[in-house]
Amino acid sequence: MEGSSLTVLGIPGSLRRDSFNLSLIERAAALAPEGVDFDIFGQLGAIPHFNQDSEGERTPSAVLDLRRRIDAADAILIATPEYNSSIPGVLKNALDWASRPPGESVLADKPAAVVGASPGRYGAIRAQAEVRKVLGAIGAAVLEQELAVPRAHEILAAPGATEAAEIERDLAAMVMALARLAGVPARAKLSDAVAYSRECQRLAAAG
Numbered sequence: 500m501e502g503s504s505l506t507v508l509g510i511p512g513s514l515r516r517d518s519f520n521l522s523l524i525e526r527a528a529a530l531a532p533e534g535v536d537f538d539i540f541g542q543l544g545a546i547p548h549f550n551q552d553s554e555g556e557r558t559p560s561a562v563l564d565l566r567r568r569i570d571a572a573d574a575i576l577i578a579t580p581e582y583n584s585s586i587p588g589v590l591k592n593a594l595d596w597a598s599r600p601p602g603e604s605v606l607a608d609k610p611a612a613v614v615g616a617s618p619g620r621y622g623a624i625r626a627q628a629e630v631r632k633v634l635g636a637i638g639a640a641v642l643e644q645e646l647a648v649p650r651a652h653e654i655l656a657a658p659g660a661t662e663a664a665e666i667e668r669d670l671a672a673m674v675m676a677l678a679r680l681a682g683v684p685a686r687a688k689l690s691d692a693v694a695y696s697r698e699c700q701r702l703a704a705a706g
């Protein structure tokens with residue numbers, strides 16, 4: 500990683516103007532170490548509903564823009580809200596578009612991490628798990644760590660308080676882990692490393 504810079508594409512999974520998840524992506528960008536630049540994709544609302552009849556030459560320009568920016572990024576960081584215990588439709592829709600065409604997805608082997616914020620008690624952990632599952636199905640190299648911001652309306656509104664400082668520390672660590680993952684030179688080796696890490700975690704959980 501020395502001497503070269505990495506670009507992380509931050510994708511907030513909310514269209515809401517005062518989104519807590521957009522705020523989380525903006526904080527991650529502000530906390531990124533030197534050599535890690537953020538591009539923030541704030542156009543999920545411009546992406547039409549996925550339609551297999553609109554693929555190929557008919558692919559909408561907003562989708563082409565999303566794919567181009569994922570492709571240009573060394574890694575992606577998604578901040579997902581939780582709707583009815585799951586992924587917001589706009590985010591799932593964008594991931595479905597980005598998963599195409601089969602065998603040529605810009606997300607294949609792309610280093611990815613997921614965080615989430617919610618005013619509720621659990622910080623969108625169920626949605627985060629589902630986003631990781633979807634990214635894994637597409638073939639991205641997904642960090643297993645989660646970062647949950649519960650009571651986002653309180654914690655994010657009080658920067659400098661202990662809980663906000665802890666979130667910022669964890670967010671900075673997540674960006675570092677993502678940058679390290681993206682810094683591995685060979686993409687093929689990256690998939691191997693992620694598979695190995697998953698197997699270690701599985702064995703550890705099995706005792």
Ligand code: FNR
Binds near residue numbers: 513514518520521621
């Ligand atoms: C929610 N919200 C919510 N929160 C949660 O923690 N678990 C949930 O299952 C749900 N379900 C849910 C469904 C629907 C349709 C809406 C609109 C909202 C609340 C949600 O966390 C809250 O609106 C956040 O502010 C959304 O994230 P942003 O927009 O602030 O990033």
